[in-house]
Amino acid sequence: MDRFTINESRMLYFHRVVLDEARRTPSLIDRARAILGGMRDRRPDTHGVWAEWETLLDGSIDQMAVAVLGSSARAGLLRANSPIIEGLAPEERNALWQRVGLQQFVAYFMAAAEDLALSVEEQATIAMVPVEVVERWREAPPLTITSRSLEALKVIVGLRHSLAMLYPDGDVRRSWLRSHVDSFAGRPIDILLNGDGPTLQAYVLEAVQPHLTSADMPSY
Numbered sequence: 001m002d003r004f005t006i007n008e009s010r011m012l013y014f015h016r017v018v019l020d021e022a023r024r025t026p027s028l029i030d031r032a033r034a035i036l037g038g039m040r041d042r043r044p045d046t047h048g049v050w051a052e053w054e055t056l057l058d059g060s061i062d063q064m065a066v067a068v069l070g071s072s073a074r075a076g077l078l079r080a081n082s083p084i085i086e087g088l089a090p091e092e093r094n095a096l097w098q099r100v101g102l103q104q105f106v107a108y109f110m111a112a113a114e115d116l117a118l119s120v121e122e123q124a125t126i127a128m129v130p131v132e133v134v135e136r137w138r139e140a141p142p143l144t145i146t147s148r149s150l151e152a153l154k155v156i157v158g159l160r161h162s163l164a165m166l167y168p169d170g171d172v173r174r175s176w177l178r179s180h181v182d183s184f185a186g187r188p189i190d191i192l193l194n195g196d197g198p199t200l201q202a203y204v205l206e207a208v209q210p211h212l213t214s215a216d217m218p219s220y
């Protein structure tokens with residue numbers, strides 16, 4: 001993945017968080033309206049971006065989200081010229097970027113959980129949160145998460161990565177997770193659900209060591 005794609009992905013996550021914050025703090029939209037005029041003065045509206053932003057700022061957040069969070073080049077242009085972001089104070093911007101990091105990591109957890117065929121109930125048990133919290137994660141980024149839950153999510157992300165190296169076939173790793181393993185005298189899924197994920201992760205990491213190559217090692 002090239003640097004442009006990574007930056008585009010981060011900006012998309014950032015705008016999701018920004019629009020979620022705008023629902024909670026309507027003054028962000030008022031600030032964006034006030035700033036839009038200055039942005040117009042500094043940069044000519046050669047692509048009709050400022051006119052479109054003016055319309056979006058007068059509409060609903062839902063309409064704005066459809067236009068700004070899309071995958072089209074036009075949506076990317078709107079994100080690159082966002083008066084909402086322009087109006088953020090440095091401390092607001094930093095706080096929102098922290099939420100972006102959390103949102104991205106929760107997305108990694110969701111992808112790993114899907115790959116391992118963990119049910120919503122199993123995800124909630126592992127993360128030590130109510131089922132409705134996990135369900136909300138699919139719709140909106142979490143504002144906060146406890147350190148215990150974050151560590152549990154890290155275990156699932158790391159476990160899925162290691163299992164993918166041991167068992168490239170997804171069906172095989174999903175079967176392993178729910179089959180009796182003599183080393184554990186039980187099923188790995190039960191170990192996860194009983195809150196001993198780090199032990200399971202350590203076992204799998206040890207098993208995967210012989211399969212590592214120089215390309216898998218971090219560079220400093």
